[in-house]
Amino acid sequence: MDKLEKALQKAREQRKIELEHQSEQREIAAQTAREEPKNIVVSNTIQIQPGYLEEHHIIAHHTRSQEADIFRILRTKILQIMNQSGMKTLGITSANYGDGKTTIALNLAVSIALDLKQTVLLVDLDLRKPNVTEYLGIQPEFGITDYFLHDVPISQCLLRPSFERMTILPAGQQIDNSSEVLGSPKIAALAKELRSRYPDRFIIYDMPPTLAQDDPIAFLPHVDATLLVVNDGNTKIAELKKSLHVLSGANVIGTVLNKSAERKQPKRITKFIEYLDQSFNTSHPSNT
Numbered sequence: 581m582d583k584l585e586k587a588l589q590k591a592r593e594q595r596k597i598e599l600e601h602q603s604e605q606r607e608i609a610a611q612t613a614r615e616e617p618k619n620i621v622v623s624n625t626i627q628i629q630p631g632y633l634e635e636h637h638i639i640a641h642h643t644r645s646q647e648a649d650i651f652r653i654l655r656t657k658i659l660q661i662m663n664q665s666g667m668k669t670l671g672i673t674s675a676n677y678g679d680g681k682t683t684i685a686l687n688l689a690v691s692i693a694l695d696l697k698q699t700v701l702l703v704d705l706d707l708r709k710p711n712v713t714e715y716l717g718i719q720p721e722f723g724i725t726d727y728f729l730h731d732v733p734i735s736q737c738l739l740r741p742s743f744e745r746m747t748i749l750p751a752g753q754q755i756d757n758s759s760e761v762l763g764s765p766k767i768a769a770l771a772k773e774l775r776s777r778y779p780d781r782f783i784i785y786d787m788p789p790t791l792a793q794d795d796p797i798a799f800l801p802h803v804d805a806t807l808l809v810v811n812d813g814n815t816k817i818a819e820l821k822k823s824l825h826v827l828s829g830a831n832v833i834g835t836v837l838n839k840s841a842e843r844k845q846p847k848r849i850t851k852f853i854e855y856l857d858q859s860f861n862t863s864h865p866s867n868t
């Protein structure tokens with residue numbers, strides 16, 4: 581074994597020890613969480629730093645802001661459609677990573693919770709690349725995967741950021757076998773429980789992308805409606821078609837054109853949503 585190989589080997593062993601240690605620490609924390617009383621209702625209110633939100637393009641709470649207004653319009657359109665048929669759970673997905681799912685999910689949640697005085701639960705279901713809490717500047721202790729793997733009670737996972745009426749269920753420890761988790765009976769039971777526990781609550785699921793693996797399919801039966809995010813200039817038509825195919829069993833109520841080219845001006849940091857069209861599946865010109 582030459583020097584380089586030895587060094588690599590050593591680094592690998594060190595990493596393995598670190599990972600084992602982290603896993604042990606997590607298990608101890610999970611054990612403690614399990615032993616705590618079960619009737620805790622979201623007590624972890626977390627102060628959000630405004631600067632952090634700006635950095636991650638979370639702007640829906642701004643007053644007198646064009647960008648925030650776009651979210652108000654989007655929110656109104658979505659709720660109009662959903663309320664008509666008593667729908668309460670919305671999945672947000674897109675073809676790939678980086679299209680803006682999490683950004684839109686967070687802004688929508690903020691807009692619904694603050695303006696409409698409607699309670700919202702935002703669930704981070706992108707278990708491979710979770711970002712919801714990162715964009716809020718929160719480091720959660722537990723999330724869905726801890727519930728799934730270590731039986732940490734959901735009440736211990738829920739967080740309340742300092743936005744009124746908004747609760748977050750973080751993804752938890754990052755995992756690779758996300759589709760198995762999302763397709764499991766345990767997660768199905770959780771989805772049912774979340775939906776039925778507070779009948780007035782609106783639930784937004786920040787979903788994994790449609791084309792990475794089959795995770796969205798596994799969870800789609802649990803959402804009433806789906807919003808498809810299209811990344812202007814990036815999502816290819818073939819990807820869009822594939823996504824719509826993946827979502828063919830889902831109730832796609834609209835699409836959002838994000839990072840729209842028309843608004844790309846050098847000094848604007850946010851170039852938000854341009855388009856929401858219920859009949860996208862059949863009539864959007866770029867889908868032909």
Ligand SMILES: Nc1ncnc2c1ncn2[C@@H]1O[C@H](COP(=O)(O)OP(=O)(O)O)[C@@H](O)[C@H]1O
Pocket residue numbers: 635636637674676677678679680681682683684711838839840849850851852853
């Ligand atoms: N409309 C937008 N304008 C500017 N930046 C955006 C916009 N939408 C998303 N972003 C940025 O693009 C990156 C990827 O967005 P994200 O919401 O994490 O995508 P996804 O959840 O689909 O992986 C983030 O850095 C986010 O801040």
Ligand SMILES: [Mg+2]
Pocket residue numbers: 681682683706709710711786
């Ligand atoms: Mg995301």
